[in-house]
Amino acid sequence: MTSMTEHSAGRPAASIRARVRAEMTEEIKAIARRHLAVDGANLSLRAVARDLGVVSSALYRYFANRDDLLTALIIDAYNALGTAVESAEAAVPRADLLGRWLAVCHAVRDWALAQPYEYALIYGSPVPGYQAPTDTVAPATRGVLVLGGILRDGTASGALSPRPGERLPKPVRADIVRLRDEAFPGVPESALARGMTGWVQLFGSVSFELFGQYNNVVDHRREFFEYQMRAMAGYIGIT
Amino acid sequence: MTSMTEHSAGRPAASIRARVRAEMTEEIKAIARRHLAVDGANLSLRAVARDLGVVSSALYRYFANRDDLLTALIIDAYNALGTAVESAEAAVPRADLLGRWLAVCHAVRDWALAQPYEYALIYGSPVPGYQAPTDTVAPATRGVLVLGGILRDGTASGALSPRPGERLPKPVRADIVRLRDEAFPGVPESALARGMTGWVQLFGSVSFELFGQYNNVVDHRREFFEYQMRAMAGYIGIT
DNA sequence: TGTACATCAGTGAACGCGCGTTCACTGATGTAC
């Protein structure tokens, strides 16, 4: 790692092996992602190895076991979704709060439609017997932090409808205050509470669509989704 | 079936076999339900047979294959949830629209918390490779029809806040009108559209809680849930 | 620059399991006369 020995191409010799290793790791994950469609979270290491053209025990050079591979896929999925949300929202002028909120909503839905099995992995039913380790937590929060930014900016500029008289039920307030202190500085309690409700609606709507609850019920899905998200914007106070 | 031959106990002889068969079928499903917790939707027929104390091929007297057993579990789950919702709502005075709505919401959440794996089976990620047959449709709609009743009654009595000027986006209106004509007579379009949004919020919230999205985020779950459901009541126009 | 040694990716065999489904069968229960 810190070796000064240089390869003819100008790279430290050690990093060649490291680079090949990183590429191999990515390829394993890419194949595993494809297999999510077939097996769901019941991912088969042997099937991944077959597709990779390698003996199944070779995978253990890269992942300690099946759960480790699943964890890597989960973290990647959260990060991909987080990146999609962040960059979609960043492209909207800061003053356009409604545009920013709708950009977030559509980024979530578009990403989920494009990788439904990865979406199911992170927002669907938990995998039986699998316990997510703590390093999934940070990637999982990237999306909602973007919403936090919208609420903060709207509060600072006065564009977010203030609710001076609103009183939250005491236990709800306790959760909201802790959340605000931990992760959402500068966001009023009522805005955060309403924002969380909108966040639940966002994922509830995407999950209904992806998990088949809209079959034979809703045909115009994008429009129905946007109608709901605009309704939530109004409820949150984003205009 | 139509035989007049009577057994000494006063039952048609054929029905004894039929009754034993029905009991056996119920027992298989009961054991299978317990196994959902371990295997998720990846249910093992052999494991069910072991628990039943029977050879695995014996199950084929009762279910043609694994998917048929899964289908039976799905239908039972929808019916159990439908019954829970219907009877909780029926216990509230008809004029108390908010009480009826909250009874529906808590019935869904309570049932889901009591049988989380059955909830995941019907509202979680779809089972890879499994296609639900059409006879799951009717049981699946029982819950939302109860909401329809609340909207209808509220409209008839004038208690549901009317939204005379509200215009839905055209594609949304198309879906809503079709839905209304098929299953929700007497419910105004805007009420139905808002009701659907509330319905999505209800299941979004329950799924977030059950599928682990509230871990380290929301501690007071019942209160947080009720706060959200009251917010949606206000949005729908239920007071 | 050359050589001895260490690291590490991938192999192939094995362990000890699991699974859904089919099929010919036995023996008990129910039906028809």
Added chain:
DNA sequence: TGTACATCAGTGAACGCGCGTTCACTGATGTAC
């Protein structure tokens, strides 16, 4: 009421698969002197 026959639940063996993980190994690549 008694008897011959039909129905049907459950058995046990088999087919043809699948799986995660371990382990001793080979041979290529990288490192240190």
